[in-house]
Amino acid sequence: MPVRIRLARRGRRHLATYSIVVADSRAPRDGKHIEKLGIYDPNTNPETIMINEQRAVYWLQVGAQPTDTARSLLRKAGVLYLYHLLKGVKKGALTEEQAYAKFNEWKKQKQEKLRKLAEQIKNKEKEKAAKIIEEERKIAQKRAEEIAKKFAEKAQKEAEENQQQEQEAQAEEQKSE
Secondary structure, three states: OOEEEEEEEEEEOOEEEEEEEEEEOOOOOOOOOOEEEEEEEOOOOOOEEEEOHHHHHHHHHOOOEEOHHHHHHHHHHOHHHHHHHHHHHHHOOOOHHHHHHHHHHHHHHHHHHHHHHHHHHHHHHHHHHHHHHHHHHHHHHHHHHHHHHHHHHHHHHHHHHHHHHHHHHHHHHHHHO
């Protein structure tokens, strides 16, 4: 029975999430699987990858072959790096403690990069929102100036008309006197 590590689609239309599963290669994509290793959510920014590293390494050690997409996700999550380090332990190149120390250091660096990336994305969104608000403020100010100008012109016309009516009324009074 050839075993594959692959993705199984979950979620609704246009908002898919994926389960990273170990399944018989003959089973349908979203069908029966042997074990669920984690999830992959491409809808978040940056994308979310949560994998049980120990179980994924176990399945790689017993011969499960990842698909191309699953391989790239395992690489991003560090599972293939841990698998590589554990191969070195079997060969005697380093101890298990050293392998896990290297892996944990790599994982810390990766999490720091992701945190910085998320921070940059958040700052860009804030700047974009601030820019949009500033543009809307300018537009509102222009509209207010135009409205004020129209009212000022209207008030000036009314004042001129009132002044003409007063002059006419005074002229009539002087004629009647």
